[in-house]
Amino acid sequence: MNKVLKSILLVFGLVLVASCSKSDSSTLAPLRDYEVQKAADMASIETFMKTHYMTVTSSPGTDDDMDVTYTVIPAGGTQVSIWDQTDYPRMTREVTVRQGDADVVYNVYYLMLREGSGAESKSPCNVDSVLAGYRGEFLSSKSETVGSVTTTTIGGTEFEENRSPSAFLPLTSVIRGWSEVFPKLKTGTYTDNADGTITYGDFGAAVLFIPSGLAYFRNAQSTIPVYSPLVFSVKLFEIQRNDQDGDGIFSYQEDINNDGYVLSLPAGVVNPDDSDGDGIPDFLDSDDDGDGFLTKYEIKNLADDTTYTFENIPTCGAAGNGKKRYLDPTCHN
Ligand SMILES: [Ca+2]
Ligand SMILES: [Ca+2]
Ligand SMILES: [Ca+2]
Ligand SMILES: [Ca+2]
Numbered sequence: 001m002n003k004v005l006k007s008i009l010l011v012f013g014l015v016l017v018a019s020c021s022k023s024d025s026s027t028l029a030p031l032r033d034y035e036v037q038k039a040a041d042m043a044s045i046e047t048f049m050k051t052h053y054m055t056v057t058s059s060p061g062t063d064d065d066m067d068v069t070y071t072v073i074p075a076g077g078t079q080v081s082i083w084d085q086t087d088y089p090r091m092t093r094e095v096t097v098r099q100g101d102a103d104v105v106y107n108v109y110y111l112m113l114r115e116g117s118g119a120e121s122k123s124p125c126n127v128d129s130v131l132a133g134y135r136g137e138f139l140s141s142k143s144e145t146v147g148s149v150t151t152t153t154i155g156g157t158e159f160e161e162n163r164s165p166s167a168f169l170p171l172t173s174v175i176r177g178w179s180e181v182f183p184k185l186k187t188g189t190y191t192d193n194a195d196g197t198i199t200y201g202d203f204g205a206a207v208l209f210i211p212s213g214l215a216y217f218r219n220a221q222s223t224i225p226v227y228s229p230l231v232f233s234v235k236l237f238e239i240q241r242n243d244q245d246g247d248g249i250f251s252y253q254e255d256i257n258n259d260g261y262v263l264s265l266p267a268g269v270v271n272p273d274d275s276d277g278d279g280i281p282d283f284l285d286s287d288d289d290g291d292g293f294l295t296k297y298e299i300k301n302l303a304d305d306t307t308y309t310f311e312n313i314p315t316c317g318a319a320g321n322g323k324k325r326y327l328d329p330t331c332h333n
Pocket of ligand 2: 256259260263273
């Protein structure tokens with residue numbers, strides 16, 4: 001199959017399974033206890049990390065750059081495990097999700113292979129879209145018998161790879177584990193080639209270890225068994241900004257505390273990204289400061305009926321609180 005067509009099909013597959021997981025209730029496995037499954041998944045992930053070593057290809061400018069392979073440390077082997085290696089910092093992203101009738105607190109481990117750097121480097125926020133290369137594996141126990149000795153280990157099975165993505169994936173429609181870690185990465189450099197393609201260099205790359213509760217959990221997928229922890233190696237080539245509420249302000253610009261995440265939080269929880277405190281975060285709120293004038297109206301220059309660029313949106317002046325006027329209830333246009 002032609003490579004580009006194959007990439008499109010693979011991307012489509014990922015989006016398809018992501019959307020199925022939210023809507024299709026006919027393929028659900030029996031519900032397991034979230035905390036019990038989380039503990040099992042973390043044990044599998046940590047066992048995998050402690051029994052395998054990792055090889056990272058550094059080959060700037062080629063398709064192979066930042067490719068990762070995982071190999072079982074043989075008996076007596078001196079390779080340093082993924083868990084113990086120090087070449088790539090092991091980070092933890094804590095994620096709290098309301099599941100069932102309780103909050104479940106997950107840890108997503110990720111290895112920062114390369115943060116990403118370049119004159120135009122930028123990070124997506126958790127509701128932007130990404131152009132990303134990736135390879136995904138699910139973890140499961142594997143038994144091997146040599147003579148009379150059976151050894152059971154946790155191994156990875158590849159279910160999907162896309163080296164040359166052609167479509168942007170909205171982080172709002174992929175598994176939660178992705179949208180929690182991509183904001184930690186930056187894009188790199190771009191080189192236009194004579195044939196119209198772009199070569200990406202110094203892009204951000206990471207390996208993600210995702211418990212099933214932040215992936216597909218009990219939703220059956222054609223290539224992934226239910227309740228599987230997933231390991232993804234990802235490469236961030238480019239991002240696309242989104243404006244979820246269509247108010248003319250990109251969602252990443254509505255990330256008031258500038259941490260890379262905009263969230264809808266349960267009622268009663270103070271949301272740092274909800275300017276008027278009405279329970280609707282700015283990126284979904286058409287009237288951010290709650291003054292009764294829509295944001296898309298407040299960022300207009302009525303003198304010539306144009307919309308200000310973000311940088312040029314006026315403040316309320318001496319009488320105001322110093323914020324741009326769509327965030328300041330003391331004035332409007
Ligand atoms: Ca917006
Ligand atoms: Ca934020
Ligand atoms: Ca609000
Ligand atoms: Ca307003």
